[in-house]
Amino acid sequence: MHIAREDAIVSAVNRLLAEKGFEAMTVDEVAAEVGIAKASLYKHFPSKEDLAAAAMVRVMNRAVAFLDSLDTTQPPLERLKRVVRWTIEVKLDGEMPSLPSESSSLRQTLTTNKAYVDGLMNVSDRLGGWITEAQETGGINAALPPLVVLYTLYARACDPVLGFLKSAGLYTNEQIIEMVLSTCFEGLNTR
Amino acid sequence: MHIAREDAIVSAVNRLLAEKGFEAMTVDEVAAEVGIAKASLYKHFPSKEDLAAAAMVRVMNRAVAFLDSLDTTQPPLERLKRVVRWTIEVKLDGEMPSLPSESSSLRQTLTTNKAYVDGLMNVSDRLGGWITEAQETGGINAALPPLVVLYTLYARACDPVLGFLKSAGLYTNEQIIEMVLSTCFEGLNTR
DNA sequence: GTCTATACTAGGATAGAC
């Protein structure tokens, strides 16, 4: 099955991107992990950049699907927290591909990838709406520009604290999630 | 002067590490930026890893020097905030080399580099002391393990929010610093 | 300790048979 094969490829790419990033990932590794020849990969995807972009698009689609699944009767702050929790869970599971650095060749490919840009816009618009709602109702600090709040939430997807705490081995995933959610929304200071 | 030349090399490496990370940085670029031949670089440093490690050691030494410069009559929470502010400033200036991913060849070199490990231990011990002090005096949330606080502070050195906000061009560096400090210590929620 | 020139390898991409 053609689609199942491509899905396996994208899964391998996704995992490797999460583990080592775009530059350090090699196409040979991807082929080895999928269990096919490198040349076969290139029948499915024209370049390493497109391979990585497919993984980024998929995770973006997963994010959109998660937003769709949220109970809209919940208050906006609660929905935002659930999104952050989902993001952290994905990263702890080793399934969150890390963003390329600003000067990476992948950036160019991504910014011209309609599926990716559309997904990002979709997610940003919806989260942006919830943020301003949560600021109006007093849940989120109204002194912060919504853009700053949005970026701060996005940043949980590449928070190194998660990896550090996981490799320390002192806490369960659930404990890590609760602590990182706490530092994110409540801050480090005593309340 | 031998030492001035090596300093220029390390500065170039540092800037390139900050801009694109270890894997994407090439030795050719370093040579070009310093304005010497690639072979000359290898007379000073035996490998790309050692080149990068030298930059990591230097930034660690700068951190130690900054801790030394702090006014010890200030309360621990105030000192912690100043350290985070310093870290953010260095990153905004494009002088904070980004950590290698966990599977990078640079990791191995760093973990066996005594100057780096000693600096990291020194910084961690002192910050750790201030954190527990600040928790005892009620400044920092005592429910958080000190290790979690420490990692959360360290994470400001590679916070993508800084780059996003800077490239958005809507705020001055000082505004960015204040907002990121606020989200770090006060959190996103209303107080 | 700097240079030019080159060796060597990893890795992205392709040819061509089946």
Next chain:
DNA sequence: GTCTATCCTAGTATAGAC
């Protein structure tokens, strides 16, 4: 659409003259 075999560039590292 998969394979084996190969191409070719980029990039790390070194030789050897000055």
